[in-house]
Amino acid sequence: MTLALYPGSFDPVTNGHLDAAARAVRLFQPVIMAVFDRPLKNVLFSVEERVELLRETTKDMPGIQVQAYTSLTVDYAREIGAKVIVRGLRDAIDFAYEFKMAQINQTIDPDIDVVFFMANGEFSFLSSSTVREIAALGGDVSGFVPPSVAHALARKFGRTK
Numbered sequence: 001m002t003l004a005l006y007p008g009s010f011d012p013v014t015n016g017h018l019d020a021a022a023r024a025v026r027l028f029q030p031v032i033m034a035v036f037d038r039p040l041k042n043v044l045f046s047v048e049e050r051v052e053l054l055r056e057t058t059k060d061m062p063g064i065q066v067q068a069y070t071s072l073t074v075d076y077a078r079e080i081g082a083k084v085i086v087r088g089l090r091d092a093i094d095f096a097y098e099f100k101m102a103q104i105n106q107t108i109d110p111d112i113d114v115v116f117f118m119a120n121g122e123f124s125f126l127s128s129s130t131v132r133e134i135a136a137l138g139g140d141v142s143g144f145v146p147p148s149v150a151h152a153l154a155r156k157f158g159r160t161k
């Protein structure tokens with residue numbers, strides 16, 4: 001089957017990311033979920049923490065592997081032999097950004113296609129940044145992220161045992 005790269009910041013991974021990954025792995029094998037190590041934005045979790053949380057939450061999902069990367073996404077896809085890049089689309093704002101990125105990527109390497117998964121309605125409002133904000137204010141994020149991520153957020157914000 002075709003190897004796919006699912007890149008992102010995953011700061012932290014949410015149930016929305018996992019839903020898209022679970023659907024991607026029905027079409028592509030393996031799906032490499034790759035944590036971008038130099039996002040141009042401030043992150044809450046270090047790359048090591050983000051990788052560890054992703055590994056923990058995907059350990060029972062056959063066909064999903066987790067890596068970190070630092071290069072241009074298209075270059076990394078080429079390096080690992082991925083012909084497909086997987087991304088998720090929640091709304092028109094995602095679309096505007098992703099459409100532009102996909103066209104840039106296609107210009108850089110026409111052999112690599114970007115495949116989009118429409119967010120499940122249940123998760124279309126869900127983003128890592130919303131989860132971080134709720135957790136920072138002491139809210140309950142257990143409906144939005146796996147238990148290990150909820151614990152990691154509680155630890156980050158000094159709310160655990």
Ligand code: ADP
Nearest residue numbers: 008009010016017020087088089119123126128
């Ligand atoms: P970025 O890579 O832009 O920093 P993220 O790490 O938050 O963004 O997300 C990685 C990918 O997963 C993006 O394509 C994003 O649109 C998608 N995604 C994020 N949240 C969801 C969700 N709730 N449902 C489906 N896809 C999502």
